Amino acid sequence: MAKVGVYVCHCGSNIAGVIDVEAVRAFAETLPDVVVSRKDLFMCSDSGQELIKQDIKDGVVDRVVVAACTPRTHEPIFRGVCESAGLNKYLFEMANIRDQSSWVHPQDPSGATEKAKMVVSSAVGKAARLKPLEDKFVDVTQKAMVVGGGVGGIFSALELANMGYKTYLVEKDPSIGGVMAQLDKTFPTNDCSACILTPVMVEAGSHPNIELMTYSEIDDVEGFIGNYNVKVRRKQTYIDWKKCTGCGACVDVCPGKAPDKFDAGLSKRSAAYIHFPQAVPKKAVVDMDSCLNCAGRKIGSEPKTSKKTGEPMYAPCEKACPADAVDRSINYNPEGEIVEVDVGTIVVATGYKVMEKDCFKELAPQHSNVMTALQLERLISATGPTGGKLLKPSNNEKPKTINFVSCVGSRDVNHHTYCSRVCCMYMIKQARLLKEKYPDLDIYMHFIDVRTAGKDYDEYYTGARRMGINFLKGKVGSIQTLDDDKMRVVAYDMEHGENVEIESDMVILATAIEQTESAKGLAQKLGLQFDGSGFFKEMHPKLGPVETATQGIYLAGCCQGPKDIPDTVSQAKGAAAAAAVPLAQGKVKIEPIISEVHAEKCSGCGICVPLCPYSAISMKTFADRPRAEIDITQCKGCGVCTATCPSAAIVLHGYEEEQIMAQIAALTS
Amino acid sequence: MAIQLSKDKIDEAINTIIEYGGDGIQRCVQCGACSSVCPGVQAGFPVLCRLLIKKLQDGLLEDIIEEQSSWGCQNCNRCTEVCPQGVRPQEVVIAFRRYQANELAFSTSTVSAQMQLHDIGHAVFTEAGELREGVGLPGKAPTSAYNEKAQEEIQAILDNSPMAELGLF
Ligand SMILES: Cc1cc2nc3c(=O)[nH]c(=O)nc-3n(C[C@H](O)[C@H](O)[C@H](O)COP(=O)(O)OP(=O)(O)OC[C@H]3O[C@@H](n4cnc5c(N)ncnc54)[C@H](O)[C@@H]3O)c2cc1C
Ligand code: SF4
Ligand code: SF4
Ligand code: SF4
Ligand code: SF4
Numbered sequence A: 001m002a003k004v005g006v007y008v009c010h011c012g013s014n015i016a017g018v019i020d021v022e023a024v025r026a027f028a029e030t031l032p033d034v035v036v037s038r039k040d041l042f043m044c045s046d047s048g049q050e051l052i053k054q055d056i057k058d059g060v061v062d063r064v065v066v067a068a069c070t071p072r073t074h075e076p077i078f079r080g081v082c083e084s085a086g087l088n089k090y091l092f093e094m095a096n097i098r099d100q101s102s103w104v105h106p107q108d109p110s111g112a113t114e115k116a117k118m119v120v121s122s123a124v125g126k127a128a129r130l131k132p133l134e135d136k137f138v139d140v141t142q143k144a145m146v147v148g149g150g151v152g153g154i155f156s157a158l159e160l161a162n163m164g165y166k167t168y169l170v171e172k173d174p175s176i177g178g179v180m181a182q183l184d185k186t187f188p189t190n191d192c193s194a195c196i197l198t199p200v201m202v203e204a205g206s207h208p209n210i211e212l213m214t215y216s217e218i219d220d221v222e223g224f225i226g227n228y229n230v231k232v233r234r235k236q237t238y239i240d241w242k243k244c245t246g247c248g249a250c251v252d253v254c255p256g257k258a259p260d261k262f263d264a265g266l267s268k269r270s271a272a273y274i275h276f277p278q279a280v281p282k283k284a285v286v287d288m289d290s291c292l293n294c295a296g297r298k299i300g301s302e303p304k305t306s307k308k309t310g311e312p313m314y315a316p317c318e319k320a321c322p323a324d325a326v327d328r329s330i331n332y333n334p335e336g337e338i339v340e341v342d343v344g345t346i347v348v349a350t351g352y353k354v355m356e357k358d359c360f361k362e363l364a365p366q367h368s369n370v371m372t373a374l375q376l377e378r379l380i381s382a383t384g385p386t387g388g389k390l391l392k393p394s395n396n397e398k399p400k401t402i403n404f405v406s407c408v409g410s411r412d413v414n415h416h417t418y419c420s421r422v423c424c425m426y427m428i429k430q431a432r433l434l435k436e437k438y439p440d441l442d443i444y445m446h447f448i449d450v451r452t453a454g455k456d457y458d459e460y461y462t463g464a465r466r467m468g469i470n471f472l473k474g475k476v477g478s479i480q481t482l483d484d485d486k487m488r489v490v491a492y493d494m495e496h497g498e499n500v501e502i503e504s505d506m507v508i509l510a511t512a513i514e515q516t517e518s519a520k521g522l523a524q525k526l527g528l529q530f531d532g533s534g535f536f537k538e539m540h541p542k543l544g545p546v547e548t549a550t551q552g553i554y555l556a557g558c559c560q561g562p563k564d565i566p567d568t569v570s571q572a573k574g575a576a577a578a579a580a581v582p583l584a585q586g587k588v589k590i591e592p593i594i595s596e597v598h599a600e601k602c603s604g605c606g607i608c609v610p611l612c613p614y615s616a617i618s619m620k621t622f623a624d625r626p627r628a629e630i631d632i633t634q635c636k637g638c639g640v641c642t643a644t645c646p647s648a649a650i651v652l653h654g655y656e657e658e659q660i661m662a663q664i665a666a667l668t669s
Numbered sequence B: 001m002a003i004q005l006s007k008d009k010i011d012e013a014i015n016t017i018i019e020y021g022g023d024g025i026q027r028c029v030q031c032g033a034c035s036s037v038c039p040g041v042q043a044g045f046p047v048l049c050r051l052l053i054k055k056l057q058d059g060l061l062e063d064i065i066e067e068q069s070s071w072g073c074q075n076c077n078r079c080t081e082v083c084p085q086g087v088r089p090q091e092v093v094i095a096f097r098r099y100q101a102n103e104l105a106f107s108t109s110t111v112s113a114q115m116q117l118h119d120i121g122h123a124v125f126t127e128a129g130e131l132r133e134g135v136g137l138p139g140k141a142p143t144s145a146y147n148e149k150a151q152e153e154i155q156a157i158l159d160n161s162p163m164a165e166l167g168l169f
Helices: A021-029 A046-057 A071-084 A098-102 A109-127 A151-162 A193-206 A249-253 A316-320 A373-379 A423-437 A457-466 A519-526 A565-585 A640-644 A657-668 B007-019 B033-037 B049-057 B078-082 B089-102 B108-120 B129-134 B148-159
Strands: A004-009 A034-040 A063-068 A092-096 A136-139 A143-147 A166-170 A210-213 A216-224 A227-234 A257-259 A268-270 A272-274 A284-286 A337-343 A345-348 A370-372 A401-408 A442-447 A470-473 A478-481 A487-493 A498-504 A506-511 A553-555 A587-590 A595-597 A617-622 A625-630 A650-652
Touching (some): A021 A034, A021 A109, A063 A071, A071 A092, A098 A109, A151 A166, A151 A193, A151 A210, A151 A345, A193 A210, A216 A519, A345 A519, A345 A565, A373 A423, A373 A506, A401 A487, A423 A506, A442 A487, A553 A565, A595 A625, B007 B089, B033 B078, B049 B089, B078 B089
Parallel strands (some): A004 A034, A143 A166, A143 A345, A401 A506
Antiparallel strands (some): A136 A587, A216 A227, A257 A268, A595 A650, A617 A625
């Protein structure tokens, strides 16, 4: 006979504020198999845990039920309590009387108390029939992968590499660097973005433990924590990267043209291009969509012969390349090449994108002097389209008045309800940089409210006020086009309680930070979830900020939610530390709450095989007959197979038929 | 004098506005986007959209009962278009106007417009006979203004509507 101990928690007023804890405790005592029933103010506290340990050590109980909060956070704690007292930790069952009773029925204390009794009696029914289970362990591939090579990905990769783990850094663009590489200077210190980022990029590019896989994307992922097999698609560059030295000769002669993404579309780049001047790796790529196939040189064709000279005719890029890296006779596969790598853990750091100005028709997006803040960042950058000079796109003249508009698409029920977190600060940064350089410039900043909560951030803001930058509380509702060059910003000055109109030469829109387009595909491959705002969901908003629901996959940077560089780097280092834990242990635990096929009962029908969502089941031959077999490393314990098997040959440990039936009986009797 | 905040007054103001159809009032974050585009605010009616909402949120319902600003609303609905919180400020303005009307706190300009509506079927009417004749149109437009039967019908409708309870005609 099982000896079940029931421990009911008050959880302060979380549970006891609604439920009559003593009534639940007394009721538990009357249940079959229960030998002792106790209560405590906080079961998870030292004194609460001691109650359980003492009962186990005294031999009073050999099954434990804690009626408290959620197993999501507290099951591991109480399992540990059982284990430390010498009881198999899978002989523990949790009754969630907080989420399922007190929190959902606060208006009905007596009903909630009755429901809590049922939840407890169901848990007791199951606990009495639990069987001891053993954890299993499998070896780990001691390598890591980081997806996304922005500042977040770079720091995660460096951290892992410095701990001694081989790390693959996968980046979809030809170079690492992400958005930070596009920035001019960075708040709150105004240090040059490239100056602080480039050395780190170079360090990552030359680190013996880091393998850069740029211009690459994840094609497929298989496996589980400790043993992931990742297929990476190295996109076709049409240039031999082993030979390319990044001299830029092909770029200079190439006549093909396309909008330059790195310059946020403000300028054009050639079809053969290098991502940006400080690119790592510094290699050229041909963008086939804008390539003109000069001299009739289609990829994979032999050169035509000149009628005049009798010589073969090559494309300018081929002729210019001193390293022989451009050879258009090669019949390149446009699909690129699939490279397979095995890694133990993966950090996702795929960053964000900003909304385009076209989404906001009331703000004159068609006007060339209205631009996004990211475009302004390029415009004032020394490596930008004007060499850092502030010039109006309409006529290349200096503007006299600039207006900044905050919360464009953020904190807006029509677009994104969340705050993008960096806009207030970068608008102040841009305004300060401009005011320093052009003291005559008239700058107006329109805010719903100024949010500058970081270290040294508010000083940065008040400093901007002292510099004579004009702050207006009130959101801009409309921008009217006066002519090709000027606009009227229609705003409201809340302090004044009146409308204000400002003639402006340029308007900068702080457009919202949002999830990237490729995130959905990546989420499917890695089993990631999204939060209500469309960013990747962390395991727990407070206690699991870098982990995800998929073990072995971690998050860093803006793909998890908008954040600035300091926060991105902190989270990146945190994610790397978490991703290194399984690698350092060398083994990962496989919880035994998974399914097993009893071969002697299996009829070999194969129904379970296609139903398993994790492809964990395959048919094997035993005694000349096909039987199902479950790979313990793939099984997630969802139980689909158990519920389906017509021969009842599959047992889900921890949720066996007898245990579930006992729970149902307790709830229905 | 400082505003005396009181829970009862705030609840009364918010509930009144919600009852009259301005149920977005509690979503307002006071950003002022609505006021920035409002032609009424532009024309000098200060207590429209954002400031009207603020005063109501502070429970100043009765205190501003005589406020004329709400009658400056043109129902253009631009505020609704730009509001980032989905408040639908125009509905708040109209809700407040309904409250004012029910308390007989009309703007004088509105009273004469209502009476004119009752008398000739036009809230706003200007005699344009000469101008019309000048461009070759009959001087008397085919409207209720020159049609006694139509006027009687309009009066019958208004006399039997909730408007009549206000005792204007
Ligand atoms: C206008 C503006 C100014 C700013 N100024 C500042 C400032 O002064 N100071 C500050 O602290 N912060 C600033 N920020 C915020 C800063 O840009 C971010 O905090 C930072 O870039 C976040 O880094 P990240 O690595 O998370 O993302 P990202 O920089 O977006 O990097 C993500 C990388 O992942 C790659 N990637 C995306 N999807 C995939 C995929 N599926 N596979 C492979 N690779 C992928 C991308 O190509 C990119 O290289 C500013 C932001 C803006 C918009
Ligand atoms: S063939 Fe070479 S030079 Fe001509 S457009 Fe293409 S990449 Fe540029
Ligand atoms: S329990 Fe789920 S994951 Fe495991 S084998 Fe069965 S169906 Fe597959
Ligand atoms: S609907 Fe009324 S309150 Fe709203 S903007 Fe137009 S005039 Fe102003
Ligand atoms: S635009 Fe909306 S949120 Fe902003 S002040 Fe007006 S009603 Fe309030």
